[in-house]
Amino acid sequence: MIAPLAVSLGDPAGIGPEVIAKSWERRQAEALPLFFAVGDVDAVKKAWDGPVAIVDDPAGAAAAFDQALPVIDVADSALALSSPGLAEARNALDALELAVGLAQMGAASGLVTGPVSKSRLYAVGFTHPGQTEFVAERCGVSGDLIAMMLAGPSLRVVPVTTHIPLAEVPAALSIETIVTKGRAAARGLQRQFGIENPRLAVAGLNPHAGEDGTLGREEIEIIAPAIERLREEGIEASGPHAPDIMFAARRREGYDLALCMYHDQGLIPLKTLHFEEGINVTLGLPIVRTSPDHGTAFDIAGLGLADPGAMIAAIRAAGECAARLAAA
Missing domain, CATH: 3.40.718.10 (Isopropylmalate Dehydrogenase)
Incomplete structure (x- = not known):
């Protein structure tokens, strides 16, 4: 069995936590591969009232997946989660950095990135055009x-x-x-x-x-x-x-x-x-990386209205690509 996928939450004040949690809810109906979230666990709990398991590593995530959404917690006491801000942007970047590292070292079979606010990332010193270029740089690949x-x-x-x-x-x-x-x-x-x-x-x-x-x-x-x-x-x-x-x-x-x-x-x-x-x-890239093709949708975050379809498709595609590479 290949390692689970790492799914970064994106901006914790956006819809990333909600659509990731809803994807876990539909894991069986959608036949999704094993995955775990990386980010602030309180953001998940605020957006969703389902079962959450805080885990230390991908191995723990695989063990918990059937009973709860596994989350490697990237905590930040400064997060307000009531509105998007700079602390939330820093947390999104920290979660992305950790998720990329897990995929690079093979502890995760691939990476799925949640939506971020680029304008807020730029405000905390992010210098890349987007997450794509950031991931490429961390993997040592020219954009x-x-x-x-x-x-x-x-x-x-x-x-x-x-x-x-x-x-x-x-x-x-x-x-x-x-x-x-x-x-x-x-x-x-x-x-x-x-x-x-x-x-x-x-x-x-x-x-x-x-x-x-x-x-x-x-x-x-x-x-x-x-x-x-x-x-x-x-x-x-x-x-x-x-x-x-x-x-x-x-x-x-x-x-x-x-x-x-x-x-x-x-x-x-x-x-x-x-x-x-x-x-x-x-x-x-030397690793698998996918993401949903939508933004943070701050205007509907926390309202339970976010459609997880694109996140489900991104997780499924990452799993299929990872399995294909593992079999090659």
Whole structure:
């Protein structure tokens, strides 16, 4: 039996504790793998009245899982939990650091990260664009070599550029950047998802994929040469595809992953199709890492209204990836 998954609570004032607890409640119905939470146990108890077991390590978590939600407690007496604040952000970062470490050392078979408030993390000295880049750094992997894949039942997307202003996207694109993301995506699909020959559909940047240069030359000068490079490496890549038609249902049947040029080009169709079950998978890491593709939802935290669907999907995907890697 492989080790359980580590699930960091995220911001303890957000909906992370609630959706993690609700995922444990549905563990049997959803056939979820063993997992344990990492974070402030009081945040879980505030959000949920189910059974909680404070454990010292993943081995204790595995023993307790059938009877209670196991939690490795990252306590902080300064937490108010009534509203998001800096103490809560520090606690979220401490929990994330511990959960990453457990996955790195193999005590946890993978990592699932709960939602955080980046603005509040920045206020306590966090310097990374997001949790993805933080996890990559802790694993000793350059952020340029990983791919942030957002996935749902019928669509997987990887944005080549992520959290930058739209006006900066054209200058940030290069042949090498597209090739690197495409390579990481293809290898990740092979390694973690068991897709032997992944098919990548590469989006154009401009409307109608540039219309032979009349609406922009990025497709001719950057994207098409990158696709050719990927093909030379043996990766099945097609495009540049017109972004306004490539996400239609019949089109999606023709590829395993869409490589998109900017954040919203991929995330708008993904969230439109799979808002309640979309997940984030970091490809290119030495460990498994997934997360639900939603935020902290501070406005509904503590009200019992949070839907655990995306967290359940993230835990299930992490377990499947971890099992696949263990069997390789």
